[in-house]
Amino acid sequence: MSDKTILKALRGEVQKVPPIWMMRQAGRYLPEYRATRAEAGDFLSLCYNSDLAAEVTLQPIRRFGFDAAILFADILLLPQALGADLWFVTGEGPRLSTITSADDFSGLATKDDIHDTLAPVYETVRILSRELPRETTLIGFAGAPWTVATYMIAGRGTKDQGPAHALREGNVALFEKIIDLLTEATIEYLDQQIRAGAEVVKIFDSWAGSLKGEAFGKYAVEPARRITSELKTRHPGIPVIGFPREAGEGYIGFHAKTGVDCVALDDSVTPEWGAANVQKDGCVQGNMASRHMVTGGQALIDEVRHIRQAFSKGPHIFNLGHGITPDADPDNVSLMIETLRETV
Numbered sequence: 001m002s003d004k005t006i007l008k009a010l011r012g013e014v015q016k017v018p019p020i021w022m023m024r025q026a027g028r029y030l031p032e033y034r035a036t037r038a039e040a041g042d043f044l045s046l047c048y049n050s051d052l053a054a055e056v057t058l059q060p061i062r063r064f065g066f067d068a069a070i071l072f073a074d075i076l077l078l079p080q081a082l083g084a085d086l087w088f089v090t091g092e093g094p095r096l097s098t099i100t101s102a103d104d105f106s107g108l109a110t111k112d113d114i115h116d117t118l119a120p121v122y123e124t125v126r127i128l129s130r131e132l133p134r135e136t137t138l139i140g141f142a143g144a145p146w147t148v149a150t151y152m153i154a155g156r157g158t159k160d161q162g163p164a165h166a167l168r169e170g171n172v173a174l175f176e177k178i179i180d181l182l183t184e185a186t187i188e189y190l191d192q193q194i195r196a197g198a199e200v201v202k203i204f205d206s207w208a209g210s211l212k213g214e215a216f217g218k219y220a221v222e223p224a225r226r227i228t229s230e231l232k233t234r235h236p237g238i239p240v241i242g243f244p245r246e247a248g249e250g251y252i253g254f255h256a257k258t259g260v261d262c263v264a265l266d267d268s269v270t271p272e273w274g275a276a277n278v279q280k281d282g283c284v285q286g287n288m289a290s291r292h293m294v295t296g297g298q299a300l301i302d303e304v305r306h307i308r309q310a311f312s313k314g315p316h317i318f319n320l321g322h323g324i325t326p327d328a329d330p331d332n333v334s335l336m337i338e339t340l341r342e343t344v
């Protein structure tokens with residue numbers, strides 16, 4: 001059994017000091033990231049340059065000594081591998097060709113055609129599994145089908161995921177074909193990441209919170225369950241982290257319904273609520289507000305201690321509730337880690 005702290009937490013061990021990593025830990029708040037990104041040319045070129053993608057993955061490990069490294073890539077590389085056009089508009093975010101008709105859908109590739117495009121990502125994973133310190137866990141990831149579908153249908157990020165909800169209500173057959181294709185392609189994508197050396201995989205469902213009631217069950221829970229169960233059949237024991245962001249009540253029972261080993265919590269729930277309602281079923285990850293990485297000070301210190309204490313009775317991986325933002329101060333990241341690791 002591995003003694004890596006992240007893997008221990010995922011096996012359900014309660015540790016005196018919880019392991020820590022941070023969503024978007026490789027990112028624009030770090031000067032060394034901005035330099036490597038400039039060397040690559042643009043964000044997508046960085047994602048597909050295995051040496052430079054491995055380099056930016058390692059930067060926050062060298063600087064801060066996090067317990068886990070997350071593969072540097074993006075959830076939108078999978079739609080690109082399926083044939084969608086993808087580009088990033090500086091200061092605005094991603095743009096994609098849209099999928100809103102049966103014709104658009106029939107132009108997409110199949111789940112087995114994705115690997116030529118994604119081969120550099122698998123190579124990044126192989127480099128990282130050689131170069132990471134032995135105590136650091138390597139996390140692979142993909143977007144959840146619903147979240148990826150919201151970008152493919154709208155062609156961009158949306159506040160309320162309106163276009164995806166409209167398709168779900170107006171043409172459920174087409175909508176479900178998109179979800180099925182993404183579910184199957186995600187299984188193949190994560191399978192290859194695991195073969196290349198990912199020790200854990202995380203499924204990012206950033207827009208799960210806009211699915212309510214039955215729709216949450218069908219399009220957030222069920223795809224996560226299918227992906228998790230198939231990966232665990234192919235790779236017995238592979239730990240899976242689910243992140244149905246802003247699911248609220250939907251977090252309750254998510255471990256059991258999907259089979260994930262860990263549920264990542266955003267900061268719209270309190271750690272006390274998370275401990276009582278979610279951690280009782282298994283490991284949780286989270287959930288400090290990202291703004292503390294901008295504001296720092298005593299409030300940051302108090303909040304790290306508060307979260308650590310609230311989750312101290314069960315398995316816990318310390319993290320933010322969402323990604324760190326470009327305006328964050330790296331010194332606040334150091335302060336968070338020092339505070340967490342102080343003995344109490």
Ligand SMILES: Cc1c2[nH]c(c1CCC(=O)O)Cc1[nH]c(c(CCC(=O)O)c1C)Cc1[nH]c(c(CCC(=O)O)c1C)Cc1[nH]c(c(C)c1CCC(=O)O)C2
Binds near residue numbers: 071157
């Ligand atoms: C929705 C989503 C995307 N990408 C991702 C999600 C799900 C998680 C979340 O909700 O944040 C996930 C993601 N994106 C990135 C990673 C790498 C690993 C990590 O450090 O966490 C991961 C896991 C790098 C990235 N992905 C992106 C950046 C910034 C790109 C840059 O360097 O300019 C990084 C480091 C770009 C991106 N990628 C995406 C958007 C909307 C944007 C633009 C917004 C922004 O600029 O922050 C799609």
